[in-house]
Amino acid sequence: MNPLIFEADNLEATDRLGRALAQALPPGTTVALRGTLGSGKTRLVQAVAESLGVPAGEVVSPTFVLIHEYQGARPIYHLDAYRIADDDEFLELGPDEYFDDPQGLTFVEWADRVERCLPRQRLDVDIDPTGSTSRRFTLRPVGQTLVDVLERLREVLH
Ligand SMILES: Nc1ncnc2c1ncn2[C@@H]1O[C@H](COP(=O)(O)OP(=O)(O)OP(=O)(O)O)[C@@H](O)[C@H]1O
Numbered sequence: 001m002n003p004l005i006f007e008a009d010n011l012e013a014t015d016r017l018g019r020a021l022a023q024a025l026p027p028g029t030t031v032a033l034r035g036t037l038g039s040g041k042t043r044l045v046q047a048v049a050e051s052l053g054v055p056a057g058e059v060v061s062p063t064f065v066l067i068h069e070y071q072g073a074r075p076i077y078h079l080d081a082y083r084i085a086d087d088d089e090f091l092e093l094g095p096d097e098y099f100d101d102p103q104g105l106t107f108v109e110w111a112d113r114v115e116r117c118l119p120r121q122r123l124d125v126d127i128d129p130t131g132s133t134s135r136r137f138t139l140r141p142v143g144q145t146l147v148d149v150l151e152r153l154r155e156v157l158h
């Protein structure tokens with residue numbers, strides 16, 4: 001299937017994508033975020049979390065803590081693999097506990113570093129800076145579960 005490409009010209013557009021994801025992603029979904037430093041991975045998680053009722057300031061980069069948990073309309077787990085040395089170190093965090101929570105939404109920053117540890121069913125999101133305030137988001141479902149969700153997102157975001 002074709003990926004969904006969403007061109008965000010500014011932060012407001014990124015917030016719109018975040019709201020759409022908050023509405024469309026079924027509980028239990030894992031989102032794998034990939035993109036360079038400062039591309040907007042944390043910013044997108046903030047947008048989703050805010051849309052689910054988490055106060056804006058609560059969502060910060062989990063680079064040092066590695067995992068944050070926010071309680072919004074559903075639990076949001078926010079993981080960061082930037083400082084993870086290898087798969088074993090990531091697995092020590094017990095990520096399956098988060099991936100397997102049927103009520104939760106899990107976001108993994110620097111997901112490409114721990115790709116082999118991620119659920120087989122997930123949404124991959126690549127973020128490419130295209131300007132100082134613009135970002136290209138490329139969304140791809142991995143596995144069959146989220147294929148319909150992506151089609152719905154395509155309609156909502158076009
Ligand atoms: N359209 C946009 N969408 C997202 N972020 C944007 C946009 N325009 C500008 N920015 C800025 O880009 C930066 C993104 O920072 P953010 O912390 O989200 O990046 P990150 O990918 O999580 O980086 P890191 O790899 O360090 O965790 C913020 O300063 C944000 O304000």
Ligand SMILES: [Mg+2]
Nearest residue numbers: 041042061109
């Ligand atoms: Mg970040």
